[in-house]
Amino acid sequence: MINLRDKGAQLWEGWNRPKRVTFAVIAVAMVGLLPFGGDFSFTSILNTPVSSYQSVLVYPVGMFVLMALGLNIVVGKSGLLDLGYVAFFAIGGYTAGVLGIHTHLNTWEILPIGMGMAMLAGVLLGLPTLRLRGDYLAIVTLGFGEIVRIVALNTQSIGASTGIPSIPTPPKTFGLKFDIVHNNSYFWVVLILILLVIWMIRRFTVRRPGRAWEAIRQDEDVAILMGVPILRYKVWSFSIGAAIGGAAGVIFASKTQYVAPNMFTFNVSVLILSCVVFGGMGNIWGVIVGGVILAYLPERIRFISNARQLVFGIALVVIMNVRPDGLLPRKKREKLGAVKEAKEVPNG
Amino acid sequence: MNFSVLTSQFWPLLINGLAVGLIYVLISLGYTMVYGVLRLINFANSEIFMVGTFATVIVTRDIFKYTSAHEALHGFRLIATLLLILLASMLFSGVTAVLVEIVAYRRLRSKGTNRLASLISAIGTSIMISEAVRMLTKSAPVPTPRLLNKFFLFTIGSVKIRIDTFLVIISAALIFFMVDRFVTKTLLGKAIRAVSMSEETSKLMGVNLNRVISATFLIGGLVTGAAAFLYMQVYETTVFNVGFNLGLAAFTAAVLGGIGNIRGAFYGGLTLGLFEQFASAVIGGQWKSVTVFTVLVLVLLFKPNGLFGEAIQQSRV
Numbered sequence: 001m002i003n004l005r006d007k008g009a010q011l012w013e014g015w016n017r018p019k020r021v022t023f024a025v026i027a028v029a030m031v032g033l034l035p036f037g038g039d040f041s042f043t044s045i046l047n048t049p050v051s052s053y054q055s056v057l058v059y060p061v062g063m064f065v066l067m068a069l070g071l072n073i074v075v076g077k078s079g080l081l082d083l084g085y086v087a088f089f090a091i092g093g094y095t096a097g098v099l100g101i102h103t104h105l106n107t108w109e110i111l112p113i114g115m116g117m118a119m120l121a122g123v124l125l126g127l128p129t130l131r132l133r134g135d136y137l138a139i140v141t142l143g144f145g146e147i148v149r150i151v152a153l154n155t156q157s158i159g160a161s162t163g164i165p166s167i168p169t170p171p172k173t174f175g176l177k178f179d180i181v182h183n184n185s186y187f188w189v190v191l192i193l194i195l196l197v198i199w200m201i202r203r204f205t206v207r208r209p210g211r212a213w214e215a216i217r218q219d220e221d222v223a224i225l226m227g228v229p230i231l232r233y234k235v236w237s238f239s240i241g242a243a244i245g246g247a248a249g250v251i252f253a254s255k256t257q258y259v260a261p262n263m264f265t266f267n268v269s270v271l272i273l274s275c276v277v278f279g280g281m282g283n284i285w286g287v288i289v290g291g292v293i294l295a296y297l298p299e300r301i302r303f304i305s306n307a308r309q310l311v312f313g314i315a316l317v318v319i320m321n322v323r324p325d326g327l328l329p330r331k332k333r334e335k336l337g338a339v340k341e342a343k344e345v346p347n348g
Numbered sequence: 349m350n351f352s353v354l355t356s357q358f359w360p361l362l363i364n365g366l367a368v369g370l371i372y373v374l375i376s377l378g379y380t381m382v383y384g385v386l387r388l389i390n391f392a393n394s395e396i397f398m399v400g401t402f403a404t405v406i407v408t409r410d411i412f413k414y415t416s417a418h419e420a421l422h423g424f425r426l427i428a429t430l431l432l433i434l435l436a437s438m439l440f441s442g443v444t445a446v447l448v449e450i451v452a453y454r455r456l457r458s459k460g461t462n463r464l465a466s467l468i469s470a471i472g473t474s475i476m477i478s479e480a481v482r483m484l485t486k487s488a489p490v491p492t493p494r495l496l497n498k499f500f501l502f503t504i505g506s507v508k509i510r511i512d513t514f515l516v517i518i519s520a521a522l523i524f525f526m527v528d529r530f531v532t533k534t535l536l537g538k539a540i541r542a543v544s545m546s547e548e549t550s551k552l553m554g555v556n557l558n559r560v561i562s563a564t565f566l567i568g569g570l571v572t573g574a575a576a577f578l579y580m581q582v583y584e585t586t587v588f589n590v591g592f593n594l595g596l597a598a599f600t601a602a603v604l605g606g607i608g609n610i611r612g613a614f615y616g617g618l619t620l621g622l623f624e625q626f627a628s629a630v631i632g633g634q635w636k637s638v639t640v641f642t643v644l645v646l647v648l649l650f651k652p653n654g655l656f657g658e659a660i661q662q663s664r665v
Binding site for chain 2: 076081128129131132136137139140142144146147151153154174189195270273274277278281306309310311312314315316317320321325326328
């Protein structure tokens with residue numbers, strides 16, 4: 001099987017700086033122009049049959065990519081299986097709802113508050129539970145996701161099962177209008193957030209936190225022995241992932257202008273985790289591809305409307321069986337050692 | 349908060365808690381046994397349960413041709429019919445479990461890939477099964493004809509015990525006892541335990557890994573099917589996503605008792621069932637899952653291997 005990831009990396013490393021900058025600018029510009037893709041005949045195949053294409057680009061596609069990147073820090077980079085990621089999305093969404101209705105803050109002012117709230121929740125949940133490993137962490141985070149949903153469902157002051165309606169949209173910013181017909185503005189905001197997150201992850205990866213996460217993921221015991229304060233870096237990874245989920249929640253709430261508990265079910269957590277694993281855990285570009293495919297595909301194949309979830313399930317099974325490391329897996333540096341070890345055994 | 353129910357309703361809560369808890373025990377056996385041999389959460393177990401409930405309906409309604417208007421059965425005929433339905437339900441779930449293993453796990457296992465890939469593939473299988481059933485039933489709840497005349501059998505303390513509750517408690521305890529005997533006494537059981545201790549070593553000792561894993565899935569499926577049958581005798585309605593909440597609770601029970609540990613699943617399931625009943629009586633049914641998960645977090649904080657568990661902390665993503 002061809003390894004697209006290594007081919008891409010090779011090409012990229014062969015380029016000099018101007019070439020790289022040009023490529024990045026062109027790529028970002030092309031993605032930025034995506035909302036117009038439905039307007040031309042030769043790109044109209046992108047159009048989604050039921051919901052508006054521009055709207056689909058924001059939610060689920062943009063949101064899923066953003067959240068998958070956030071979850072990738074937790075699952076892909078530091079190897080902590082989080083099955084309740086939707087909780088942070090919900091906390092962001094509800095923060096936007098409550099503050100948007102009861103205060104005069106606009107969406108841009110709420111955004112950092114929502115991220116802060118999600119981050120706080122991440123720290124509060126992380127401090128006691130990140131001492132646990134593997135599947136116990138998975139079930140605790142799963143439980144947390146459900147608890148957040150049930151609390152929202154049973155609290156009258158935040159609308160219980162009906163949720164919070166008529167959340168204000170963002171104000172007009174830089175000449176861009178944000179309302180139900182101007183989906184493009186939301187898309188560009190999400191795109192900027194995604195670019196910021198990519199930049200942040202790339203910086204982290206080559207610095208101390210990234211190395212610490214990599215060490216924790218590969219072998220926790222060795223990491224402790226090498227003097228990595230693992231709890232601190234785990235909590236950091238968890239809360240940075242949470243903050244990104246919170247940011248997605250705030251934008252989501254201000255776009256749909258409505259949040260309700262049934263938007264934040266366990267299925268969303270599973271979908272986002274699927275994006276990460278399907279695309280290629282730990283590799284930013286893989287995760288983005290995974291997010292785009294898993295969010296866009298069900299919308300694009302709406303013409304088989306009833307069976308689309310079924311097709312989705314089959315696609316997950318088939319792809320995971322054919323490419324278990326995801327579509328674009330991370331560099332297999334750590335696998336080299338494993339191969340050598342395996343070869344040494346038969347030779348005695 | 350209403351603490352007076354704890355004393356006034358003590359016996360009914362206790363009996364209901366036992367019945368619910370024992371159903372959890374059976375479902376969590378499916379999780380815990382698979383976890384033992386594969387070190388993986390079998391996400392499709394809730395769908396295996398769901399298939400069992402539908403098998404119960406189909407056999408009762410379409411093969412035995414009982415309708416809701418049918419009068420209740422008695423005596424030998426009742427017992428024979430129930431047993432046959434139980435067997436059918438177990439068989440359907442067992443076969444589904446084995447198929448899940450082949451579709452979702454086998455190929456990935458032979459490649460020796462990361463655990464998350466198997467997890468996602470199991471989630472995919474789970475979506476596949478539940479979506480197929482959803483489309484077939486058009487998302488509507490499906491009732492099963494009542495075969496048991498639900499009379500009160502006898503009274504303990506202040507509570508009248510209904511026949512279906514009695515049936516659940518007795519048969520679930522019996523099935524658990526059989527599984528426990530099977531795993532501790534037979535050769536295959538020994539192989540299963542060996543694999544769950546160390547896959548590599550048991551391979552060297554000549555254990556046929558694939559067969560043991562298939563057998564584990566089969567037994568887990570059979571037990572989950574039995575749980576589905578018992579569930580249907582009490583609740584009498586099923587829907588395509590019936591397994592979700594029950595599966596979650598059963599998995600919690602398995603973790604509570606120490607996952608991978610069969611007797612732990614027994615205590616975990618009972619503890620969870622009883623706790624759930626009493627807690628929801630005190631603070632209201634809508635908070636049931638919250639209390640359950642809060643207890644789970646607390647247990648994991650202070651006894652990270654579960655209440656009755658062995659050390660499996662080392663397992664990781």
